[in-house]
Amino acid sequence: MMKYSRQRECIREFLSGRQDHPTAETVYTNVKKEFPNISLGTVYRNLALLTEVGEIQKISTGIGPDRFDWNTAPHYHVLCRGCGSVMDLMLENINHINILAGNEFDGRIEGHIAYFLGTCKACLGKESKEANPQEEETADNLEHKAKTEKS
Known part of the structure; x- marks a missing residue:
């Protein structure tokens, strides 16, 4: 059994119920608000300990920093190639x-580690808007030309 730590409890509370799978840096930035003297190393050590005892899971994709997930039930993750979010x-x-x-x-076989690569809904919306500005401009230009020709 691990010794109680207020800092570790704060880290645990920060992660609990989150859907965004924060990085250690994000955890550090938020926990530092309550514990101004906490170091990034302390956050990393506590995240490693919580992972080791199975209270959280570490998501290592090899693309960007590791992420942390409070949900230890069997499930997969999708890494968005657009914004880097993990869902x-x-x-x-x-x-x-x-x-x-x-x-x-x-x-x-004792288990497996897998994640999917894709594009999230928000990034798909951005791609759609970025792909179609010429169509909008063309439509505007045609409308303008039609009005100009009538004059």
Whole structure:
């Protein structure tokens, strides 16, 4: 059992229920408001300890800094290639992949780590707006030309 720490409890509370999977830097910035003398190293050590004991999970995508998730239930993550956000993806029968892999592997499958790459809804909206400004300008230009020709 780990020793109680007010700083660790503050980190735990900050992460609890969050959907945005914050980085250690984000955790540090927010916890520092309550504990001005806390160091980034202390935040990293506490995040590592909470991960080790299974209270949170660390998401390492290899793209950008690690993220942290309070939800330790089996689920996947989607990494947005546009903005870099990490979102939960709940899939039914998630453990079937372990069984499938176990059927093909001469050994014991103990789990898996996977994430999906994609584009979030907000970034898709931005892409759509960025892809269509010429169409809007063209429509405006045509309307202007039509009015000018009538004059």
